Amino acid sequence: MAQDEHQFVLKSGHAIPAVGLGTWRAGSDTAHxxxxxxxxxxxxHVDTAAQYGVEQEVGKGLKAAIEAGINRKDLFVTSKIWCTNLAPEKVRPALKNTLKDLQLDYIDLYLIHWPFQLKDGAHQPPEAGEVLEFDMEGVWRGMERLVTDGLVKDIGICNFSVTKLNRLLRSANIPPAVCQVVVSHSILYYKMFSSKMEMEMHPGWKNDKIFEACKNQGIHVTAYSPLGSSEKNLAHDPVVEKxxxxxxxxxxxxxxxxxxxxGTSVIPKSTKDERIKENIQVFGWxxxxxxxxxxxxxxxEVRTEKRVLTGEELFVNKTHGPYKSASELWDNED
Known part of the structure; x- marks a missing residue:
């Protein structure tokens, strides 16, 4: 735990609040x-992403909070760049669009949502030719320039394998400050209608491999889905309940x-007022x-034929690839 239980200090010296609000699938209730x-x-701390489709609503909520007297400097706002913008020349325009939607001059943390570049309008999973060569080093240079220019305070990653993390670290001038892990290799029930965008990290899916790799590099880990996933709601686990x-x-x-x-910060998501308030009552004990x-x-959790690794429904095309299996997608680290 950090010395101040309400926050963790990043390598940059900036502090990230220990508990934030997730906004994935928050819908029309987002601003409220x-x-x-x-x-x-x-x-x-408020966590969002361009791909969630709610940044304008998040912006309305942030504006209302600031107008109510909350100092912008006391807020920590995270967003993510989507796969169709993972080209060096697209990084800044993508961030500018996010800033416009959020009604902010800067954000505190900007993350690569997934380490794969997709063609505009790509299907899920992508068809032939819709997964492009990802210039990781070039994109990261663009992310670093956002920091230099004061548009972003810190940069980081989501959904990286250890292999991809090590590749990034070999060329990064500014190392990632945060790795958001919601299910590095998490599992999803096969009947889910929408794809989960992150890697889970909770007692039923600990993600030790990426957690330890980040720890060794001084990269802070944020745990997405700390309450478990849709098919494994740990809130009803008898051990947890006891x-x-x-x-x-x-x-x-x-x-x-x-x-x-x-040692991880968390971003539980809820649209229910009472649950939002309950989720942050975790200090002082x-x-x-x-x-x-x-x-x-x-x-x-044990994977079965009814479960798939996170990202499979987003990126795996078993017919013509380039990723024909979840193992290939995750660099055979599953």
Missing amino acids: SVQTAIIEAGYR IANKLNKTSGQVLIKWALQR EIPEEDFQVLCSIKD
Whole structure:
């Protein structure tokens, strides 16, 4: 844990709030949720992405919070560049569009959403020729210039394999400050209608490989989906419920606290006011070490034929590739 339990300090010296509001699939409630989180619940971190389609609504919520007296300097705003903009010449225009939608002059953290470049209008999964050669080094140079020019305070990554992380580190002048891990190799139920955009990290899917790689490089990890995924709602896990009852906390609070004590910031998503407020009530208490270890010992989920690795439905085309399997997509690290 960071010395101040409310935040973690990045390699750049900037602080990232320990708990933020996720906005994936937040829909028409987004502006209200952002206002509630910041003004009523005390959040200071809001996480979004161009691909979520809600940045304008996030911007409305941020504007309302600032007009209500919240200092912009006290807020931490994260967004992500989508795959169709992963070309060196597209980085700045993509960020400019995000700033316009968010009604901000700068953002605190800008992440590469997925390390694959897609052709404009690409299908999911992409058809032949729709996955382009990703100039990772060139894109990262463009990201670094955003920092130099004061448009972004920190830059980072999402959904990187250890192999891709190591490749990036070999050429980066500014190393990634954050790796957002929502399911580096997370699993999704095959009947889900929409693709989850990140890698999960929770007691049922710990993502130790990328977590340890980032830790060794001094890269802070943000855990997306700390409460579990759609098919594995850990809030109803009997082990979690038992510990929650013992501590007189909700299961959700215990799961978020587990992630914080592990050393990761978290961005739980909710559009319900009461849940938004509940999710940040995780300070001023600890999970006892014996209970923390019990949570750590929850067995990682077992993949079945009804489950797929995260990213498969986005990028894997088993007929003509270039990624014909989830293993290829994740550099055979699964």
